[in-house]
Structure formats: structure tokens, C-alpha cells
Amino acid sequence: MEYPLPFEKYNNALKNNTLLGLTCRQCRKITCPPQMACRECASFDLEITELGGTGTIQTYTIIYVAAENRENEVPYVIVLVELEEGPWIMGELCAINPDEVGADIIGKSVKMGNRVFPGDKYSNGEAARPAFYLGD
Amino acid sequence: MRKVAIIGTGHTDFGFNSPKTGLELFCDAATEAMAEANVQSKDIQALYCGNGLSDFSEGQIMIQSYIADSLGCRNIPATRFEAACSSATVAIRDAYMWVASGFYDIVLVGGTEKATAMGTALATRTFAMGTDARYEFPAGLTFPGFFGLLANLYASKYNVPFERLRRQMSLVSVQSHSYGVNNPHAQFKKEITVDKVEKAFMVASPLTLLDCCPFSDGAAALVIASEEKAKELCDTPIYIAGVGQASSGMLSSQYKDIPRLKARDISVKQAYDMAGVGPQDIDVCELHDCFSIASIIAAESLGFAEFGKGGQLWENEETRIGGKIPINISGGLKSKGHPIGATGASQTVEIVKQLRGELTSQKRQVEGAKVGLVDTLGGDGIICNLILKKEEK
Numbered sequence: 001m002e003y004p005l006p007f008e009k010y011n012n013a014l015k016n017n018t019l020l021g022l023t024c025r026q027c028r029k030i031t032c033p034p035q036m037a038c039r040e041c042a043s044f045d046l047e048i049t050e051l052g053g054t055g056t057i058q059t060y061t062i063i064y065v066a067a068e069n070r071e072n073e074v075p076y077v078i079v080l081v082e083l084e085e086g087p088w089i090m091g092e093l094c095a096i097n098p099d100e101v102g103a104d105i106i107g108k109s110v111k112m113g114n115r116v117f118p119g120d121k122y123s124n125g126e127a128a129r130p131a132f133y134l135g136d
Numbered sequence: 137m138r139k140v141a142i143i144g145t146g147h148t149d150f151g152f153n154s155p156k157t158g159l160e161l162f163c164d165a166a167t168e169a170m171a172e173a174n175v176q177s178k179d180i181q182a183l184y185c186g187n188g189l190s191d192f193s194e195g196q197i198m199i200q201s202y203i204a205d206s207l208g209c210r211n212i213p214a215t216r217f218e219a220a221c222s223s224a225t226v227a228i229r230d231a232y233m234w235v236a237s238g239f240y241d242i243v244l245v246g247g248t249e250k251a252t253a254m255g256t257a258l259a260t261r262t263f264a265m266g267t268d269a270r271y272e273f274p275a276g277l278t279f280p281g282f283f284g285l286l287a288n289l290y291a292s293k294y295n296v297p298f299e300r301l302r303r304q305m306s307l308v309s310v311q312s313h314s315y316g317v318n319n320p321h322a323q324f325k326k327e328i329t330v331d332k333v334e335k336a337f338m339v340a341s342p343l344t345l346l347d348c349c350p351f352s353d354g355a356a357a358l359v360i361a362s363e364e365k366a367k368e369l370c371d372t373p374i375y376i377a378g379v380g381q382a383s384s385g386m387l388s389s390q391y392k393d394i395p396r397l398k399a400r401d402i403s404v405k406q407a408y409d410m411a412g413v414g415p416q417d418i419d420v421c422e423l424h425d426c427f428s429i430a431s432i433i434a435a436e437s438l439g440f441a442e443f444g445k446g447g448q449l450w451e452n453e454e455t456r457i458g459g460k461i462p463i464n465i466s467g468g469l470k471s472k473g474h475p476i477g478a479t480g481a482s483q484t485v486e487i488v489k490q491l492r493g494e495l496t497s498q499k500r501q502v503e504g505a506k507v508g509l510v511d512t513l514g515g516d517g518i519i520c521n522l523i524l525k526k527e528e529k
């Protein structure tokens with residue numbers, strides 16, 4: 001059985017600010033990021049679906065010590081966002097001064113764009129990540 | 137399944153910039169364990185070796201095979217276990233099962249790591265390989281970042297005022313250092329204060345440098361034998377009474393459970409059920425304090441505190457010797473050090489010594505300890521637990 005939503009397809013869509021996920025034909029729940037089986041019921045009966053890319057911040061951290069070759073990115077803010085469709089997804093919180101970010105951002109609404117990690121010598125090529133912006 | 141015992145332990149110093157190779161460190165620990173167990177190379181039937189990153193730190197894969205050969209255990213089956221920071225505990229669980237099944241009578245198990253040669257940037261990069269490479273590392277996730285996310289989620293989900301959680305986390309690090317001072321193998325033998333933890337530089341908010349375990353080099357090893365062989369060779373066999381292991385997906389996929397890690401709930405229940413004990417029966421525990429908040433989260437899932445209240449154990453000094461549940465009397469990963477592939481073996485060596493009652497001279501003995509728990513976390517969701525028991529005379 002083919003992987004229902006390969007990274008390549010997910011990544012190409014994300015680069016156009018479209019977030020793809022999977023709808024389960026058995027339980028109707030959404031899985032995102034993509035997996036082989038439904039997060040809820042483990043069914044393989046999944047279809048690709050376009051998600052809205054909006055949600056609320058559930059938690060955050062500000063990174064000051066980065067991995068090799070990403071030192072020039074610090075400080076930056078990572079957030080876990082609960083998407084309107086249910087799943088949580090990790091991304092970067094952009095267009096904000098990291099030094100001004102505190103616990104009061106938890107619960108705030110965000111909408112999604114993207115930024116591309118160009119990859120490094122250990123990664124299998126580039127990967128877009130959700131870039132989140134405050135505001136409805 | 138047969139009863140299985142630990143009959144020998146070995147542990148190198150943990151520290152920065154070891155001049156030895158990962159193989160040499162393992163051999164130092166292994167020969168100490170073999171001498172203690174009264175076994176020789178020819179007696180070892182298989183080797184189980186935890187190792188996370190020798191590919192990157194030394195340009196060496198299949199280190200386990202070269203270790204076996206160097207030890208004179210020629211041509212035995214040797215297997216490397218990679219489960220990030222839980223590599224060695226997973227190796228011990230497998231070693232246990234091969235002996236319990238009757239397939240082998242005496243095996244050598246342990247772990248080795250040389251992380252510091254990589255330097256902070258590459259070490260941070262390789263440790264971040266224990267996150268999802270396609271869906272989460274691109275967002276910039278680092279290992280401290282993983283626990284920074286959980287710390288802020290913890291405060292918000294359990295309604296713990298941040299200042300209180302901040303102090304609880306600091307107390308975890310302070311306690312670890314206060315015991316590490318007395319552990320001859322510890323990387324840091326230096327007391328720290330709450331104030332120092334809070335004023336150290338920020339790594340991944342809210343975690344400062346002193347909330348984080350260090351990068352370390354070191355090894356630890358154990359000889360494991362069937363009950364029959366153990367009684368022949370050893371006066372104080374320590375039995376592996378329960379084992380558990382579970383895994384998870386990437387951090388965001390765990391959204392229904394975090395900050396608690398469901399894999400731990402599942403793994404430790406397997407171990408408790410198998411050993412026929414519960415949290416109230418544990419006399420001493422080594423748990424995976426890669427970050428201060430990680431200790432609090434772990435203590436709750438292991439059953440030592442209600443969810444949202446784990447930090448109160450440290451506030452009330454319940455985690456010290458004499459408290460309700462002595463935790464990380466070795467100094468923990470924070471003070472003893474965290475050579476990732478060796479950590480689970482190091483935790484297990486510590487519990488064995490506690491149950492044998494050998495730590496009085498180090499002023500770290502939990503008097504009368506009979507049942508001990510090992511808890512190790514790999515990446516964002518491999519958990520392995522062991523319950524060790526001293527035989528009642």
C-alpha cells in the first residue's frame with residue numbers, strides 16, 4: 001500500500017502556504033503531519049485533505065542555543081499550535097520580537113505561512129515548516 | 137522464563153574530553169564488571185551495547201563488534217542498540233530476555249558514548265536527530281527546546297504559577313548536584329544554588345544551562361546471568377524483577393497526553409505488573425532527568441506524585457535520602473553526566489549498588505533499600521523501565 005501523503009507532496013504544498021493532512025474515511029478524524037495510519041483509529045483508509053492553517057498556540061519555547069549551522073537563526077520561537085481541525089503541529093512563530101514573548105501568547109490565534117529550512121549535510125534535502133503569525 | 141540476575145557492574149568516570157575512545161571506555165567498564173562477576177571473556181556468550189552517536193563522534197559504526205573482539209570475546213554475537221538516550225536500558229531489557237528465555241546463561245551488556253569531542257554545535261545537531269527529521273527538526277527543534285515546550289505547557293495545563301515551577305525545577309538541579317558531589321564518577325562535583333540556576337544563561341526558555349544535563353563521555357557495563365549461574369558466581373545477585381518498554385511518535389502527535397509521556401505510563405506499568413510491585417514499594421529510583429522539568433514529569437508518571445504536583449516532591453525534600461522516594465542519589469544525569477548510550481547502564485549500576493548496600497562510604501546509601509526502579513527516556517518518546525530486587529535472605 002502506498003504512503004498516503006508523502007513528505008514531498010506535503011512539502012510542496014506547504015511551500016505554497018497550503019497545509020495538507022489526511023481525513024480518515026472510517027472515523028472522519030484528521031491526521032497531520034501525515035502518517036501511514038489514522039492517528040485516531042489506525043485505519044489505512046485515508047484521503048488527502050486541505051487544512052485551514054489557523055489555530056491557537058498551546059505552548060512555546062525560545063531557542064537561544066541552536067544546532068550546527070543554524071546558529072544565525074537564534075533567538076527564535078517554536079510553538080505547538082492546535083489546528084482548528086484538531087491536530088497539533090509544530091512551527092516557528094514569526095514577525096515577533098522573541099525577547100517580548102511570554103506565557104500570555106498561549107491561547108492566541110495564529111495563521112500559517114511557511115519558511116523553508118534549506119537542509120544541511122545530515123538532512124535529506126530541504127523542508128518547509130509552518131511559520132505562524134499572530135492575529136485572526 | 138527463568139529468573140535473571142545482575143552479577144557484576146562497571147562504571148567509568150563521566151566527564152568532558154575523555155582521551156579514550158568509546159571502545160576503550162566500554163572495555164574499562166566491562167572488565168570491571170567481569171572481574172566483579174568472576175567471569176572471563178570465554179564465559180560471555182553475547183554482547184549487547186547501547187550507543188547513540190559513535191557514527192558522528194568517532195566515525196565508527198558497528199562499534200559493538202570491535203568491542204567484543206577487543207575484550208577477547210571472539211566471534212560472539214554482538215548487537216548495538218540505538219534508542220537515543222535510552223539505548224543502554226533497551227539493551228539491558230533485551231539481554232534480560234535472552235537469558236530469561238534460556239538461550240544464554242551469561243551475557244555482557246552496557247553502553248558507551250563520546251559526545252564531547254563533537255563540540256556543542258554538532259552535539260546539539262546530533263541530539264536533535266532524536267526528533268522527527270522531516271516534520272519537527274525543520275522548525276528548529278532542539279532537545280532542550282522539546283523540554284522547554286513541555287515546561288511551558290506544564291505550567292499552563294496544570295495551572296502551576298510559573299514562579300513556583302521555576303523554583304521547583306531549580307530545586308531538582310540543586311539536589312542532583314548535592315549528591316553528585318559524593319559520587320566519585322560524577323562529571324560535576326560542585327554544589328549549585330537556586331539563584332545560580334535561575335541566573336544561568338538561557339538555552340531554550342524557560343530552561344537555563346543549569347536546568348540541562350551536560351554533554352558527556354563515559355561507559356557503564358553489567359554482567360547478567362541466569363539464577364543458577366548467579367548463585368554459583370556471586371554472593372549478592374540483584375534480580376531483574378520487571379521490565380517495560382514503549383515508544384511514541386513525534387512530539388506534536390502526542391498532543392492528547394503531553395506534558396505527560398504516555399509511553400512512560402505504559403512502560404512502567406509493564407514493569408510494575410511483572411515485578412508485582414507498585415510505586416509505594418520502590419525504595420530508590422534513578423529517573424531520566426535530562427532536564428529539570430523532565431524529572432518532575434517523570435516522577436508523576438512513575439506514580440510518585442499526582443499529575444501537576446511532581447515538583448512538590450522536591451520542594452518537600454521527599455526525593456532526598458530519608459524522604460518518601462529517594463530519586464537520583466547518583467547525582468542524576470544533571471550532575472553525574474549523560475553519555476547518552478551509557479546512561480541506562482549507569483542508572484542500573486547505581487541501583488544495583490544501592491540494593492547491595494555499597495554506597496555508605498560515599499554517604500549516598502539509602503539504608504535498607506530492597507527494590508529499585510530505573511527510568512530512561514530516549515528522544516521524544518522511547519521509555520524503558522527496569523525494576524531490580526534484592527533477594528530476601
Ligand SMILES: [Zn+2]
Nearest residue numbers: 024027038041
Ligand atoms: Zn480513523
